[in-house]
Amino acid sequence: GAGVSQSPSNKVTEKGKDVELRCDPISGHTALYWYRQRLGQGLEFLIYFQGNSAPDKSGLPSDRFSAERTGESVSTLTIQRTQQEDSAVYLCASSVLAGGLSEQFFGPGTRLTVL
Amino acid sequence: SQQGEEDPQALSIQEGENATMNCSYKTSINNLQWYRQNSGRGLVHLILIRSNEREKHSGRLRVTLDTSKKSSSLLITASRAADTASYFCASENQAGTALIFGKGTTLSVSS
Structure with a gap:
C-alpha cells in the first residue's frame, strides 16, 4: 500500500454509543501507534504495538478505550460509551523501527465528534 | 506530560522571510524529530536529528540540536505560502x- 490508511475519515456519534476506528499500516511496518489530538493541541500517545510483544497501553485515558492488532496488520481502536470529551482526531502511525528510532508515517486521521 | 514544548506558539511572516521555531525537551534523548501538519490531519515527517549530531540540513530546512540545553530549533529559509502549517518536535518517551x-x-506565511 501507498501509506497508512484510516477509516472512517469522519465519525459523528451520540454520547453513550460505542465506536470502532480502523487503521491499516504500511506493509512491513512492525510498529503501530495510536494518538489522539484535541483541537489546537499536540498529539497524545494512546497505545503502541510492536510485533507480537505485549502492547504499551500506558496512554489509554480510561478503561473505555481499547485497541487490538492482529499480527503486523490492521488495528482497531474501540471507544465504549463515548463521552463528549472523546471528540478529537484519532491518528494512527506506523514505523519500521520501534519508538523514536525511525520516522513514523501517519494516516490522515479519523475525526470523531460525540454529540 | 509533554516531552517537547515548542516556541513560539504562533508565528506570522511574509513570503521570503526565514522562520525559526524552537523546541525544548525534558529528558535525555536518542534523537529528536520534527513533523509538519496541515489542516489538523496527518503529520508528515520532516527531519530526524540524532543526539550525536549538532546540525542537519534538508532542502530549505535546517535543524540544530543542543543536548546540553535540551533544545532544538527548526529554521525554514525563504519561506513560501505553502509552508503554512503547524510544526511539531517529538522525541521518544522513556x-x-x-x-x-x-x-x-x-506558522502562517502570507504572500
Missing part, C-alpha cells in the same frame, strides 16, 4: 515505545 509531541508552532 519507555522507548512512542513519540512525545509538543503542542506545536502554527
